[in-house]
Amino acid sequence: MSDEQNAIEQDILLNVDDAPQETPPRDSDEPDVGVEGGAQTELNAEIDSLVERIREYSPDYEAPSYSATRLLEVLGEKIQSRAPELIEKARSGPFSDFVDPDTWKGIWFMLNYTIEYQADFFKRRARGEYEVDEWGYDPEFVGLFKPFIEFMYAKYWRVQTTGIEHIPEEGRTLLVANHSGQLPFDGAMIGMAVMQEHVSQRLVRTLYASWFPTVPFVSTFLTKMGQAVATEDNGNRLLEQDQLVAVFPEGVKGIGKLYKDRYKLARFGRGGFVRMALKTRSPIIPVSVVGAEEIYISIYNAKIIARMIGFPFFPITITWPWLGLLGFVPLPTKWFIDFGEPIPTDRYALDADNNLNLVSQLTDQVRNTIQNMIYDRLAERKSVFTG
Amino acid sequence: MGDKTTILVTGVGSYWGAQVAARLLDRASSAVHGRQLTLDDLHVLGVDSVPPSMEIKDLDFIQTDLRNPLLKELFISEQVDMVCHLAFDDDPIPSEGSFDLNVMGTMKLLGACAEAGVKKVVLRSSTAVYGAKPTNPAFITENHALYANHNHGAVRYLAEIETFCSGFRRQVPDMKLTILRFASIIGLTVDTDLTKYLKQPHVPVLLGFNPLMQIIHEKDVVEALVFALINDRPGIYNVAAEGILPLKKLIALAGKPAFPVFHWFAYWGQSLLEGHRGFDPFLPIGLDYIRYPWVADLNRMQDEMGFAPQYTAEEALREFAHQQRLGKYLSIESARKLDEERLRDILERRRRLRERQIISSEDLDEGAIP
Numbered sequence: 084m085s086d087e088q089n090a091i092e093q094d095i096l097l098n099v100d101d102a103p104q105e106t107p108p109r110d111s112d113e114p115d116v117g118v119e120g121g122a123q124t125e126l127n128a129e130i131d132s133l134v135e136r137i138r139e140y141s142p143d144y145e146a147p148s149y150s151a152t153r154l155l156e157v158l159g160e161k162i163q164s165r166a167p168e169l170i171e172k173a174r175s176g177p178f179s180d181f182v183d184p185d186t187w188k189g190i191w192f193m194l195n196y197t198i199e200y201q202a203d204f205f206k207r208r209a210r211g212e213y214e215v216d217e218w219g220y221d222p223e224f225v226g227l228f229k230p231f232i233e234f235m236y237a238k239y240w241r242v243q244t245t246g247i248e249h250i251p252e253e254g255r256t257l258l259v260a261n262h263s264g265q266l267p268f269d270g271a272m273i274g275m276a277v278m279q280e281h282v283s284q285r286l287v288r289t290l291y292a293s294w295f296p297t298v299p300f301v302s303t304f305l306t307k308m309g310q311a312v313a314t315e316d317n318g319n320r321l322l323e324q325d326q327l328v329a330v331f332p333e334g335v336k337g338i339g340k341l342y343k344d345r346y347k348l349a350r351f352g353r354g355g356f357v358r359m360a361l362k363t364r365s366p367i368i369p370v371s372v373v374g375a376e377e378i379y380i381s382i383y384n385a386k387i388i389a390r391m392i393g394f395p396f397f398p399i400t401i402t403w404p405w406l407g408l409l410g411f412v413p414l415p416t417k418w419f420i421d422f423g424e425p426i427p428t429d430r431y432a433l434d435a436d437n438n439l440n441l442v443s444q445l446t447d448q449v450r451n452t453i454q455n456m457i458y459d460r461l462a463e464r465k466s467v468f469t470g
Numbered sequence: 471m472g473d474k475t476t477i478l479v480t481g482v483g484s485y486w487g488a489q490v491a492a493r494l495l496d497r498a499s500s501a502v503h504g505r506q507l508t509l510d511d512l513h514v515l516g517v518d519s520v521p522p523s524m525e526i527k528d529l530d531f532i533q534t535d536l537r538n539p540l541l542k543e544l545f546i547s548e549q550v551d552m553v554c555h556l557a558f559d560d561d562p563i564p565s566e567g568s569f570d571l572n573v574m575g576t577m578k579l580l581g582a583c584a585e586a587g588v589k590k591v592v593l594r595s596s597t598a599v600y601g602a603k604p605t606n607p608a609f610i611t612e613n614h615a616l617y618a619n620h621n622h623g624a625v626r627y628l629a630e631i632e633t634f635c636s637g638f639r640r641q642v643p644d645m646k647l648t649i650l651r652f653a654s655i656i657g658l659t660v661d662t663d664l665t666k667y668l669k670q671p672h673v674p675v676l677l678g679f680n681p682l683m684q685i686i687h688e689k690d691v692v693e694a695l696v697f698a699l700i701n702d703r704p705g706i707y708n709v710a711a712e713g714i715l716p717l718k719k720l721i722a723l724a725g726k727p728a729f730p731v732f733h734w735f736a737y738w739g740q741s742l743l744e745g746h747r748g749f750d751p752f753l754p755i756g757l758d759y760i761r762y763p764w765v766a767d768l769n770r771m772q773d774e775m776g777f778a779p780q781y782t783a784e785e786a787l788r789e790f791a792h793q794q795r796l797g798k799y800l801s802i803e804s805a806r807k808l809d810e811e812r813l814r815d816i817l818e819r820r821r822r823l824r825e826r827q828i829i830s831s832e833d834l835d836e837g838a839i840p
Binding site for chain 1 (some may be wrong): 604605606607608609611676677678679680681682714715716718719720721722723732733762763
């Protein structure tokens with residue numbers, strides 16, 4: 084039984100194998116019909132005769148291909164005859180490198196290495212193998228974000244910085260700046276200005292409002308960038324460590340300004356920054372930032388929404404919240420950051436930070452200086468976008 | 471008998487009392503901290519309502535409750551010089567029972583000490599009494615106001631005791647009252663909020679929050695308490711290990727995956743589960759304590775108290791992680807790597823300890839030449 088079956092199977096197999104050999108090679112001009120049989124053979128013969136009749140009138144005529152198989156055959160022939168020519172063309176053209184297999188090998192190697200390196204970076208951080216200083220400053224993390232801030236500084240806002248030489252190369256210094264722009268980009272830009280333009284590329288420790296630590300991601304981000312919450316304890320400690328500290332005494336009132344109030348300085352807090360400077364005997368450098376007021380055009384402060392989500396203010400700008408996330412894209416204005424003449428504090432008495440008169444007087448002096456610096460710059464400025 | 475220093479340790483039936491009593495009576499290692507103490511001039515009395523679970527050699531154990539009105543008589547008849555008060559219930563859920571032991575017990579004990587003329591009292595507290603707030607300075611000094619979380623039993627009672635002590639200190643100026651505020655305690659044998667938190671298979675964190683944290687090793691807690699007993703250091707001191715770590719790094723070093731939760735849901739869940747037994751060990755103290763920083767300033771510990779913990783924060787965590795990994799299957803390579811890491815830590819620690827001993831013995835020599 085089984086032998087019989089095997090014999091039949093073998094027979095079939097042999098027949099199948101033999102079948103192509105038995106059929107004679109087809110003429111390439113003959114249309115591929117695939118099935119032999121009365122009507123179709125007749126039709127084919129008719130077509131052939133038609134073709135021959137046409138050729139009698141025009142000998143150059145070539146019969147069109149009637150089937151997909153034939154079409155592919157023609158295409159294959161064309162490519163084979165043209166391919167060496169095409170490759171030659173590509174080699175001699177401007178993109179000759181892409182034809183070279185070594186280029187692709189190199190790209191593959193680079194990609195592989197990059198992925199491996201990145202994976203290693205994240206693996207290492209997941210294992211906790213990274214260092215932060217006592218304020219939480221994480222240089223590796225800053226490295227991840229630096230290209231973005233560099234782009235915003237140099238290309239997007241084309242920040243023009245003057246007076247950077249007023250910042251000493253080392254030693255405690257307090258930068259006091261005006262605050263604007265709905266989102267605290269001005270702090271990042273002042274930090275970038277010092278990192279890029281200053282000779283000793285100092286890290287600026289910005290003191291931020293105690294509202295930011297309540298916002299997820301923002302709190303982590305600011306801590307990892309080496310910033311600290313604005314309390315007098317923190318400021319004093321940083322200055323005593325001879326760091327470069329930046330404060331925005333206007334606080335939330337300054338950053339959430341409406342467009343119609345632009346460049347009008349708000350109240351300068353309670354003079355805490357002056358007390359810090361007097362106590363640690365650090366010079367105060369007034370800083371004016373011009374251009375940041377126009378990055379978002381805030382027309383209304385929706386206090387009810389702000390209260391609902393626990394924010395100190397909720398700006399309605401011409402793009403936010405109408406365009407959704409696109410509303411976060413700031414306008415590409417031209418920025419000017421001017422560092423003013425340092426105001427020394429070491430000529431006052433040691434306990435001058437308890438002298439309320441002196442504190443309020445110095446606060447007003449710094450505020451007026453910054454206001455005047457802003458007015459000077461605005462008078463020179465011809466256009467918001469090109470300077 | 472009269473020359474002997476009598477130290478009374480309360481709460482020897484619980485972990486900290488037993489550890490401190492054993493450390494005081496450990497003849498071999500009491501040479502640390504520059505002052506030689508031998509058993510001949512040290513008499514250690516242990517007081518608790520239950521006997522200690524571990525056997526402590528030479529401990530003079532008296533079984534009594536702390537709130538016994540006759541406690542004053544005991545102090546006078548035994549001529550107690552110093553008291554280390556460690557009878558404290560660390561239960562996170564507030565209850566009348568723990569309030570009576572923690573707050574009333576401490577008040578009664580301090581009252582008895584004042585009447586019996588005890589010269590020195592040492593208390594154990596926590597840096598959690600400062601509270602975790604967004605307005606906290608990056609380094610909280612000892613003078614900072616106490617905004618403790620009032621939903622956590624132990625922390626609430628500690629804050630209450632501390633408030634009482636600040637008034638008590640003024641009433642009894644002759645007594646040397648030392649309060650040590652310890653950061654979160656970690657270790658192989660102790661059971662604290664932090665070890666419970668880190669022993670979970672997935673450690674919950676708040677999405678987008680990564681506050682800086684401070685910890686201290688259990689052995690350094692015992693050392694600091696003994697240090698405060700042997701040396702005269704009245705006042706309040708923050709005590710924590712060297713090194714400040716972001717929460718996620720702390721969890722990673724402990725060898726655990728962090729499980730982020732959106733903070734609105736977390737607070738909502740906390741308000742539902744709070745105060746129910748069985749749900750409390752999810753978090754160290756409260757959600758605020760893994761959201762905002764509550765790092766204590768250690769300048770006073772280093773300069774005025776002169777105490778230096780043996781373990782750095784990273785070493786304490788690596789030791790803890792090693793213990794946690796023991797039950798798991800490890801590849802030979804990673805096991806070897808971990809073991810190498812651990813031995814390096816131990817060697818480093820021993821080197822530091824030797825250096826310190828040389829320095830403190832030099833100090834002693836200088837002091838001996840008048």
